[in-house]
Amino acid sequence: MSDMPANERDAVLKWPNSFYDRGVKQGIEKGIEQGIKQGVDQGKVEASKEFARKLLNKQMSIAEISELTGLAEDEIVKLEKVDE
16 A cells, blocks of 8 residues: 555545444434334324323223224223223
8 A cells, every 4th residue: 555646545544434434324314213213103102092091081991992092902901090
């Protein structure tokens, strides 16, 4: 590499850093996307639980609430016990 012109040598030496920087940037972007998705998914679950609580207050059956909200029956039973 010593017989290489200085500008070419500098460019070659920067390659590993550019690959590293690009990898870090892509990793950060993917992490942000996953974080947003998890937040949205968690919000949907919380909305379903709140709806299930309202249906429990209306004396609807656990099976019907499960069908309407997509929550498992045992999760609805837990909600029912918390509200008591």
